[in-house]
Amino acid sequence: MKLNLVTLVISPAIFAVTLWVRLTRFSGATPHARYYLAVILTISAILTVITLYRLTRSLRKPPVSSTSTAKMPSxxxxxxxxxxxxxxxxxxxxxxxxxxxxxxxxxxxxxxxxxxxxxxxxxxxxxxxxxxxxxxxxxxxxxxxxxxxxxxxxxxxxxxxxxxxxxxxxxxxxxxxxxxSEKPSGPRPVVSRTVLEETGRPLPSHSPKGVCRLKRH
Structure with a gap:
């Protein structure tokens, strides 16, 4: 919004100054000077029209309130x-x-x-x-x-x-x-029953921690 307002002020000013210089000071100017002045006039006029169009559209749009999410479909x-x-x-x-x-x-x-x-x-x-x-x-x-x-x-x-x-x-x-519950628990060690019977002792990765006791309520 602010950029459009600044452009709307500067573009017509450039157009007016260039047109005034073209009519008063460049009556006997070379074709190249006339060409550059015509380009400046055209660009400033186009910028003015585009800025006016953008400002008109922005003013027609309803303001976005902070409660707009409440109006979202349920x-x-x-x-x-x-x-x-x-x-x-x-x-x-x-x-x-x-x-x-x-x-x-x-x-x-x-x-x-x-x-x-x-x-x-x-x-x-x-x-x-x-x-x-x-x-x-x-x-x-x-x-x-x-x-x-x-x-x-x-x-x-x-x-x-x-x-x-x-x-x-x-x-x-x-x-x-x-x-x-959806997180993967990772690979679990698998121990064969025959291996446990042959070794006669728990494997290093399965060392017992304390004695399992039945909880009585």
Whole structure:
């Protein structure tokens, strides 16, 4: 913005001075001098037009506020903070039902989760717009209450938008657990049973550390 304003001030000034010199002092100038003056006039005029165009466009654009991220579509925001789980290790959603409600409670695997929504790995159970209440139980033992509404159903999951968000520290703790569980543990030493029987003593890499005792509670 400041650069455009400076250019808008300097370019017309150069154009005006060059035009004044061309009309008053260079009446009998050589063709080369006239050529250079014409080039200066053309460049300054083009710069003035381009700067005016840029200023007009910048003034028409709405100002970018610090709260623009809050107007981001909810799906795009959830995708950035979403945790996904594989089929081997995933949280479990248990529906909360009242005593008067017939039928057993729904138990379903959680495929993905964010602060504002969850994806259940089951379909054909809830209808669009239905309110769902329950609890998510993670592998670590942590739990999170769920109160939301079904917004859409895809081929392999049901998407629920939450009325109240899940506690961010809980998600961060679960994400750390997930990263820790996905880290490779490295190669483990393999010892043949026959080698242990022949040596009659523990190998150097498997020296016992203390006595294993059964913990009694």
């Amino acid at each position: 799906g795009q925001k959830r995708d950035h903070y979403r945790m996904q789980f594989d089929r081997l290790s995933h949280p479990v959603f248990i529906e909360k039902i009242s005593e008067s409600q017939p039928g057993p409670a729904v138990t379903c695997a959680v495929r993905d989760i964010s602060e504002a929504g969850i994806g259940l790995g089951c379909t054909g159970i809830y209808s669009l717009g239905q309110t769902v209440q329950g609890e998510i139980i993670f592998d670590s033992g942590r739990t999170a209450p769920i109160n939301g509404v079904v917004v859409r159903e895809e081929a392999n999951r049901t998407c629920i938008s939450l009325h109240c968000t899940i506690d961010p520290p809980l998600l961060m703790a679960e994400q750390r657990e997930q990263i820790r």
